[in-house]
Structures are given as structure tokens and as C-alpha cells.
Amino acid sequence: xxxxxxxxxxxxxxxxxxxxxxxxxxxxxxxxxxxxxxxxxxxxxxxxxxxxxxxxxxxxxxxxxxxxxxxxxxxxxxxxxxxxxxxxxxxxxxxxxxxxxxxxxxxxxxxxxxxxxxxxxxxxxxxxxxxxxxxxxxxxxxxxxxxxxxxxxxxxxxxxxxxxxxxxxxxxxxxxxxxxxxxxxxxxxxxxxxxxxxxxxxxxxxxxxxxxxxxxxxxxxxxxxxxxxxxxxxxxxxxxxxxxxxxxxxxxxx
Amino acid sequence: xxxxxxxxxxxxxxxxxxxxxxxxxxxxxxxxxxxxxxxxxxxxxxxxxxxxxxxxxxxxxxxxxxxxxxxxxxxxxxxxxxxxxxxxxxxxxxxxxxxxxxxxxxxxxxxxxxxxxxxxxxxxxxxxxxxxxxxxxxxxxxxxxxxxxxxxxxxxxxxxxxxxxxxxxxxxxxxxxxxxxxxxxxxxxxxxxxxxxxxxxxxxxxxxxxxxxxxxxxxxxxxxxxxxxxxxxxxxxxxxxxxxxxxxxxxxxx
DNA sequence: CAGTGGTCTAGACCACCAC
DNA sequence: TGGTGGTCTAGACCACTGC
Numbered sequence: 001x002x003x004x005x006x007x008x009x010x011x012x013x014x015x016x017x018x019x020x021x022x023x024x025x026x027x028x029x030x031x032x033x034x035x036x037x038x039x040x041x042x043x044x045x046x047x048x049x050x051x052x053x054x055x056x057x058x059x060x061x062x063x064x065x066x067x068x069x070x071x072x073x074x075x076x077x078x079x080x081x082x083x084x085x086x087x088x089x090x091x092x093x094x095x096x097x098x099x100x101x102x103x104x105x106x107x108x109x110x111x112x113x114x115x116x117x118x119x120x121x122x123x124x125x126x127x128x129x130x131x132x133x134x135x136x137x138x139x140x141x142x143x144x145x146x147x148x149x150x151x152x153x154x155x156x157x158x159x160x161x162x163x164x165x166x167x168x169x170x171x172x173x174x175x176x177x178x179x180x181x182x183x184x185x186x187x188x189x190x191x192x193x194x195x196x197x198x199x200x201x202x203x204x205x206x207x208x209x210x211x212x213x214x215x216x217x218x219x220x221x222x223x224x225x226x227x228x229x230x231x232x233x234x235x236x237x238x239x240x241x242x243x244x245x246x247x248x249x250x251x252x253x254x
Numbered sequence: 255x256x257x258x259x260x261x262x263x264x265x266x267x268x269x270x271x272x273x274x275x276x277x278x279x280x281x282x283x284x285x286x287x288x289x290x291x292x293x294x295x296x297x298x299x300x301x302x303x304x305x306x307x308x309x310x311x312x313x314x315x316x317x318x319x320x321x322x323x324x325x326x327x328x329x330x331x332x333x334x335x336x337x338x339x340x341x342x343x344x345x346x347x348x349x350x351x352x353x354x355x356x357x358x359x360x361x362x363x364x365x366x367x368x369x370x371x372x373x374x375x376x377x378x379x380x381x382x383x384x385x386x387x388x389x390x391x392x393x394x395x396x397x398x399x400x401x402x403x404x405x406x407x408x409x410x411x412x413x414x415x416x417x418x419x420x421x422x423x424x425x426x427x428x429x430x431x432x433x434x435x436x437x438x439x440x441x442x443x444x445x446x447x448x449x450x451x452x453x454x455x456x457x458x459x460x461x462x463x464x465x466x467x468x469x470x471x472x473x474x475x476x477x478x479x480x481x482x483x484x485x486x487x488x489x490x491x492x493x494x495x496x497x498x499x500x501x502x503x504x505x506x507x508x
Numbered sequence: 509c510a511g512t513g514g515t516c517t518a519g520a521c522c523a524c525c526a527c
Numbered sequence: 528t529g530g531t532g533g534t535c536t537a538g539a540c541c542a543c544t545g546c
Contacts, residue, residue: 008516010516015522034532035532036531044517046517047518047534048515048516050534051515055468055469058312058469064531064532064533065524065532066524066531066533067523067525067531068525068531068532069531083505155333191506191507193506193507195502196500197502197503199453215469217496219453219469242453247451248450249336249447249503251505252446253444253445253446262533262535263534263535264535285512288511289513290512299535304513304514307513318512319512319544320514320544321513321544322544323511324512324543438521509545510542510544511543511544511545511546512544512545512546513542514540514542514543514544515539515541515542516538516540516541517539518538519536520535522532523532523533523534524531524532525532526529527541
């Protein structure tokens with residue numbers, strides 16, 4: 001009998017399932033046994049197993065497909081190097097691929113991004129980030145990003161329409177070196193980056209795309225690019241499952 | 255009847271309680287009504303209310319005191335500016351106070367930190383971070399940090415004993431300007447910082463100190479200070495409730 | 509002792525999926 | 528139609544708190 005009383009059963013069951021995954025008894029990409037079976041196996045009610053599975057879901061270890069079963073997730077942790085993504089030499093080395101592609105390729109996976117460009121009124125938050133008035137037109141470059149066809153990040157980028165209209169910034173394919181290079185071409189060279197990171201619950205849209213569980217936290221990186229005259233010209237909001245990413249920063253001090 | 259079927263009741267109840275907190279009906283620092291009462295009020299079973307409360311706990315909005323009740327948390331979000339914490343002029347301006355003190359004071363709260371210094375063998379992770387062998391002696395400066403006497407961060411710092419032994423780095427009070435200044439005094443000036451950020455579940459020790467719920471995520475910042483000859487001389491592991499902090503980074507690009 | 513939340517079971521009904 | 532997980536209720540017992 002593996003279940004002992006001092007610790008809650010559902011937590012112990014979660015540990016047991018986690019161990020079974022680690023030991024490959026439940027393989028990556030495979031479904032777990034039905035909750036009813038697990039209940040019998042561990043000598044608890046299905047409700048208790050269900051609760052254990054909730055923990056594993058909130059950790060991002062498994063994903064539920066309604067009516068089918070509970071699947072062990074396969075995506076490993078992705079590292080994002082904030083600084084090197086944006087410096088000139090890295091951009092040149094990466095060519096048209098961009099930082100995200102490099103990060104995913106480094107893990108031996110196949111990256112894919114879908115870009116949708118729209119001209120929309122700025123939300124209050126975006127307006128504040130770009131120092132505009134709410135409702136002013138902005139170009140939104142919405143990116144849906146995948147690794148091995150698994151959604152791993154949602155990253156809408158916002159640019160004042162006054163800058164982007166009629167330029168490659170408003171095109172789906174922004175050309176070699178990514179959009180940071182286009183800003184430079186247009187006389188809006190970004191010289192400074194700020195990023196604010198916070199953890200929050202996913203909203204409904206994010207949950208749907210990222211295949212997230214309800215209680216699963218996401219990382220939100222609010223990225224702003226500034227020109228030499230201290231004007232914000234681009235805001236990019238990276239949203240990704242919190243369990244999936246490690247963020248790296250690296251800088252010199254004086 | 256506020257409860258509708260398409261969305262799960264416990265989520266709706268969580269929303270209702272959240273709204274009641276926002277509208278000050280349930281004040282900061284006050285206990286919520288008993289779950290039995292809330293069950294009657296919203297027309298659901300206590301189990302469903304309990305589940306709703308779990309959500310609020312995982313968001314860090316409330317905290318349960320066993321046998322007493324469920325209390326609305328009072329600590330607002332704390333911003334941590336990674337770059338300015340470590341540059342010379344900021345350190346001088348802050349004097350003996352240090353970055354953490356400044357961050358908490360900025361919110362109108364009273365900071366407090368308890369420092370415990372110990373000489374211990376390096377764990378595998380710390381050894382790797384400091385480029386030592388597992389088991390080599392290191393000085394651990396464990397910091398328990400509070401805002402208005404509420405625990406908000408656990409931040410052990412590790413320094414090779416070969417550097418810290420017999421120096422102020424191994425003293426409880428490391429003197430003006432914080433330990434970064436002491437490293438400089440000792441000829442180990444830190445010129446580069448790396449930080450790796452990830453989100454994970456809290457371990458038992460962290461849960462206890464940070465008054466965390468089981469499923470509540472923490473931010474772990476693995477901070478390393480490097481000398482000009484590219485040697486890691488200090489590793490600091492900041493662990494804090496994920497909901498409590500916003501991390502700011504700010505840098506120039508070329 | 510009464511009040512609080514923590515947890516568990518049994519049983520039920522639902523929505524969604526595959527056959 | 529049967530299998531899967533999602534959710535809810537009723538009822539119960541426990542541990543911890545404060546009187």
C-alpha cells in the first residue's frame with residue numbers, strides 16, 4: 001500500500017504518477033491509463049485521482065484531451081536568451097531565421113511561426129506602452145509560434161501605424177534580419193530594450209492556443225524597443241506557458 | 255442566481271469572491287466568510303466553494319490559516335529592477351540599504367532581512383554554478399526577506415570559501431554598499447552578471463517560509479556574478495512567490 | 509467543545525470522442 | 528454506444544484553533 005495518511009492522498013498519487021512518467025512507464029506522448037484504472041491501482045476514488053491529475057496539469061506535465069484521455073507532454077524546456085536575441089551580430093548570423101527559430105532549432109526541434117498583420121486601434125495597455133492615446137491606430141503583428149507543431153508561444157507585436165504604414169513593418173514577411181532591422185532602415189533604430197516579466201493566469205484566448213489548463217500560469221514578457229531619442233517604437237508581448245521556458249539575461253556592470 | 259451552467263461553478267464562485275475582494279466587501283487582511291456560509295450564499299456545496307478558494311490560493315490572493323479561516327492577502331506587487339540593483343551609482347545612492355530595501359521602501363512598506371551565514375559543502379547545483387566540485391566548502395549567506403513582516407523572498411547567496419573565508423563576506427554584516435562592494439575590495443570585482451529565470455513549484459522549505467499554498471508557483475532567479483577573468487565568484491538564488499514580483503530588465507543594444 | 513478548512517468516498521450526470 | 532475526463536452533491540471524518 002503506497003498511500004500513507006499524513007500527506008494527502010492526491011498529492012501522493014501525483015507523485016506516483018510523476019515517478020511513473022520519469023521511469024518511462026508512462027511514455028512521452030502516450031496517454032495515461034484511465035482515471036478509473038488509476039483509482040483501482042492506487043486504491044483511491046476517481047475523484048482523488050482526478051485531483052492528482054490536476055496537479056500534474058498545472059505543472060504542465062500532462063495535457064487532457066476531452067473524451068480521449070490524459071496525455072504526457074513531450075516538449076522540453078526552451079531557453080530564451082534576451083540579450084543575444086537583439087544584438088546586431090546575432091541578427092546577422094541568424095539571417096532571416098530570427099531568434100525564436102534559433103532557440104527551437106538548438107533543441108533539435110522544428111520551429112514554425114504564423115504571422116498575421118492587422119491594423120487595429122490601440123488598447124489602453126498598448127497605448128501606454130507606445131506613448132499613444134487609446135484608440136490610435138497601431139499595426140499588430142500577431143505571431144503564433146510552434147515547436148514540432150506544438151504551440152509554445154503567442155507574441156503579438158505592436159507598432160504605431162504612423163511608423164509602420166506603407167512599410168515592410170506592415171507586411172507579413174518583414175524581410176531579412178527581422179523587424180528590428182526594418183526599424184533601423186526606416187530611421188527608427190532601436191538602441192535600448194526594456195523587458196518586464198510577470199507571471200499570471202492565462203486568459204481564454206491564450207489558454208485555447210497554448211493548450212493550457214485553467215490554473216496553469218503563463219510568463220508575460222512586456223518587451224519595448226526604444227530609439228535614441230527615447231521614443232518607444234515597438235512593444236512585443238510574449239506570452240508562453242511558464243513551465244516551458246527559462247529566460248536568460250546577461251549584462252556588464254560598471 | 256449568479257451561477258450558470260456552461261462555465262464550471264467553482265470558477266464562477268472564484269470570480270465572485272475575487273470581485274467581492276476587489277470591491278472591498280472582503281477587506282485586505284480580513285478573513286473571508288466561512289466556506290459553509292459562502293456555499294449557502296452562492297447556492298453550491300462547500301466542496302465547490304473549497305475548490306474556488308483553491309484557485310484564489312494558487313493566485314496568491316488569499317491565504318489559509320488552518321483552524322482559523324481564509325485571509326485576504328495584503329502585499330501588492332513588488333518590482334525588481336535587475337540592472338540598476340548592481341550598478342555602482344545606484345549602490346552608492348542606496349548606501350548600506352541595498353536594492354531590496356529600496357524596492358520595498360518604494361512601495362511604502364517596511365523591509366526587513368535576516369541574514370544567516372554558514373560554511374557548508376557545495377551542492378551539485380551550486381558547485382556547477384561556481385565551477386567548483388560538489389562538496390567543496392562554500393559560504394552560504396541565507397537571507398530571509400520580509401515586507402511589513404510578511405515573508406516575500408528567500409535568497410541564499412553562495413561564495414567559494416576560498417574567496418570568503420576570513421573576509422567581511424563571511425560576516426553577517428557585510429558593510430556599506432552590499433557584498434558586491436566587498437568583492438571589489440577583495441580584488442574580485444564583478445564585471446558581468448547573468449541571470450536565469452524559471453518558474454517552478456516551491457519545495458517544502460520554501461512553502462513554509464513564504465506561506466505558500468501547495469500548487470503556487472515561485473520564481474527562481476539564478477544570479478551569477480563574474481569577474482573580469484570570467485570566473486563566477488558569487489551565485490545568488492532568489493526564490494519568491496511568482497504572483498508577487500515583476501522583474502524589470504533594461505539594456506542597450508548595438 | 510464548537511468552528512474552521514482539508515480531504516476523501518460514493519454516486520451521479522454531463523460533454524466530448526471514437527467506433 | 529461505450530469510454531474518457533469534468534464537475535457537482537451529500538456526507539463524513541480529520542486536524543487545528545480558540546474559547
